[in-house]
Amino acid sequence: xxxxxxxxxxxxxxxxxxxxxxxAPGIGTYLVQRRLSLLGxxxxxxTVTGVALGLLTGTSPTYTAVVVAVIGALxxxxxxxxxxxxxxxxxxxxFYGGIAGGLVLVQLAGNGAxxxxxxxxxSITTISSDDVVVxxxxxxxxxxxxxxxxxxxxxxxxxxxxxxxxxxxxxxxxGLISVLAAVTVSVAMRTVGLLLVSALMIIPVATSQxxxxxxxxxxxxxxxxxxxASLGGVVIxxxxxxxxxxxxxxxxxxxxxxxxxxxxxxxxxxxxxxxxDPDALPLHETSEERHRHVHGPGCGHLAIExxxxxxxxxxxxxxxxxxxxxGQHYDEH
Amino acid sequence: xTQLSPLxxxxxxxxxxxxxxxxxxxxxxxxGQVVAILGANGSGKSTLIKALVGLNPVSHGTVSLFGTxxxxxRHWERVGYVPQRSNLGTGVPATVREVVxxxxxxxxxxxxxxxxxxxxxxxxxxxxxxxxxxxxxxxATLSGGQQQRVLVAxxxxxxxxxxxLDEPNAGVDHASQVAIAETLGGRADAGASVxxxxxxxxxxxxxxxxxxxxxxxxxxxxxxxxxxxxxxxxAHHHDDLEEGGWLPPMQAxxxxxx
Ligand SMILES: Nc1ncnc2c1ncn2[C@@H]1O[C@H](COP(=O)(O)OP(=O)(O)OP(=O)(O)O)[C@@H](O)[C@H]1O
Ligand SMILES: [Mg+2]
Numbered sequence: 001x002x003x004x005x006x007x008x009x010x011x012x013x014x015x016x017x018x019x020x021x022x023x024a025p026g027i028g029t030y031l032v033q034r035r036l037s038l039l040g041x042x043x044x045x046x047t048v049t050g051v052a053l054g055l056l057t058g059t060s061p062t063y064t065a066v067v068v069a070v071i072g073a074l075x076x077x078x079x080x081x082x083x084x085x086x087x088x089x090x091x092x093x094x095f096y097g098g099i100a101g102g103l104v105l106v107q108l109a110g111n112g113a114x115x116x117x118x119x120x121x122x123s124i125t126t127i128s129s130d131d132v133v134v135x136x137x138x139x140x141x142x143x144x145x146x147x148x149x150x151x152x153x154x155x156x157x158x159x160x161x162x163x164x165x166x167x168x169x170x171x172x173x174x175g176l177i178s179v180l181a182a183v184t185v186s187v188a189m190r191t192v193g194l195l196l197v198s199a200l201m202i203i204p205v206a207t208s209q210x211x212x213x214x215x216x217x218x219x220x221x222x223x224x225x226x227x228x229a230s231l232g233g234v235v236i237x238x239x240x241x242x243x244x245x246x247x248x249x250x251x252x253x254x255x256x257x258x259x260x261x262x263x264x265x266x267x268x269x270x271x272x273x274x275x276x277d278p279d280a281l282p283l284h285e286t287s288e289e290r291h292r293h294v295h296g297p298g299c300g301h302l303a304i305e306x307x308x309x310x311x312x313x314x315x316x317x318x319x320x321x322x323x324x325x326x327g328q329h330y331d332e333h
Numbered sequence: 334x335t336q337l338s339p340l341x342x343x344x345x346x347x348x349x350x351x352x353x354x355x356x357x358x359x360x361x362x363x364x365g366q367v368v369a370i371l372g373a374n375g376s377g378k379s380t381l382i383k384a385l386v387g388l389n390p391v392s393h394g395t396v397s398l399f400g401t402x403x404x405x406x407r408h409w410e411r412v413g414y415v416p417q418r419s420n421l422g423t424g425v426p427a428t429v430r431e432v433v434x435x436x437x438x439x440x441x442x443x444x445x446x447x448x449x450x451x452x453x454x455x456x457x458x459x460x461x462x463x464x465x466x467x468x469x470x471x472x473a474t475l476s477g478g479q480q481q482r483v484l485v486a487x488x489x490x491x492x493x494x495x496x497x498l499d500e501p502n503a504g505v506d507h508a509s510q511v512a513i514a515e516t517l518g519g520r521a522d523a524g525a526s527v528x529x530x531x532x533x534x535x536x537x538x539x540x541x542x543x544x545x546x547x548x549x550x551x552x553x554x555x556x557x558x559x560x561x562x563x564x565x566x567x568a569h570h571h572d573d574l575e576e577g578g579w580l581p582p583m584q585a586x587x588x589x590x591x
Contacts, residue, residue, distance in 0.1 A: 029425055032424055032425050033424040033425040034424070035423070035424060148443075148444050149443055149444070151434070151435065151438060151441055151447075152438065152441075152443055154427070154431065154435060155435040155438040157424075158424070158427060158432065158435060159416075159419055159421075159435070161388055161416060161419075162414065162416065162419070162435070162487070163435075163438060164386075164387065164388060165386035165387065165388055165409070165412070165414040166409050166410070166414075166436075166438050166439040166491070167407065167408075167409025167410065167412075167439050168438055168439065205425065209425060209426060212426055213426055213428055213469065213470065213471045214426065214427060214428040214430075214431055214469070214471070215425055215426065215427040215428075215431050216431070218425050218426055219425075
């Protein structure tokens, strides 16, 4: 057993899995906050072309993937920011074009179709020492930027209009989130693979949202969860000879399912622990009676000033108009 | 040193989707002045406020902030904007404290943590809107009025010299309206200028130096609040606009506050 764990390829895979497991949910938290949960998926599709270009030209697919992923992510961000109604369709064309173009290019490269498999679904045996170094550096940048620029990235993803009105260069930070996501995809494709990379960016965030109350703790817990899933998935896949990407995703899904009852219990406790709402309105009784008229000056019911409103005496009790989103009814006062 | 006027509008027009929404609006706000913008739904109040902070294009005329034409203005930390409504509860959870702290974003340098003093300012802003006991709660668990108060606290935390508030008391209970009004009054006394969109002056009445009324994007009244002619902009609120100023705020015994 230790033979397998200490094999050089395994050590490389574990290092790649560690940095991927931390970086993917870190940047994924911002994507979920911006409601761009599927951005990683789109970038993954486009990156297939990047990998194919590497295989075709004989350069390391890691480098070509980063370049194509970053360009693709910036194009996606430009289309999104333009806010055009046709933007949605344009993105779909881009994604399918990316994956189809990649498959055709790989065919041109000869025996590439088999090589591509490793990038689509992840592979722990094909990671070179060069790849490990590149992964460490790139994922390191993503993790440091994601944590150190949290105030800026949070402000921009939480309320873009407010950030813009505060003079924050929103276009820059939105572009930065896209670039960091693209870099994460290129790093994660070694272990998780391009087709499942988005899952590792999103599922740990969905899991940690169940317990976390703050943005910061959501991100940190998601990163820990991503790390556990990524490491666990790689080790399990090595022993059982399963595809690593799918195994990692199944482990993180299992984490989500296993923790959801705990999340529900915590949520219920939390609600119960708030003894009363100090800001709650005083007891709010709604009148069930149907009214043939709207109370108002001269309606025949005695009007009594009651604080900031007027009550109308109606069959021996008081009615106050309460206008709500749905319409108006009368409260008993 | 003469103080530059924090806000000058000269013949401002805003066109959205080819439709003129705001037209020929000119006024300027002095340091320490509190201006209420009144007008019926759809009269262009929010459109105008958003144009002032650059969220809508200024299609005609010029907006100047602290003596600089808006397109070249860089000191946005001096301007605090409170949007009319914001969907705070979506996406990843965030605490009241985190959202309020994001109000200081214009004053923060990338990669620098907040100082002790800045943390205190954030806590003070949360306390001011009466959410001190809830600073660590996720904003999504707050009521609509409480979320509105978070938006006000977020802007107060940024210590702006010019506050642009779009209906800050929509859905906010009387006691909190009084607290917000008092805070804004304090800021105005310290020299900050306040432009606030309101439907009823309510607890803000004692602060308001001047009322600008809009109708279909044009100014129909600009002057002291007491003289706003009945029905000029707000026929349905004429009860509040009687001669001799504003009715003192009334409140029910249960509402607390002052
Ligand atoms: N993005 C937009 N594109 C086109 N028209 C718009 C847009 N936003 C607002 N309008 C129009 O501009 C007009 C003024 O809207 P605005 O939101 O400024 O009104 P308001 O005075 O703030 O009203 P309220 O009291 O309801 O807040 C409305 O007729 C609205 O339909
Ligand atoms: Mg409005």
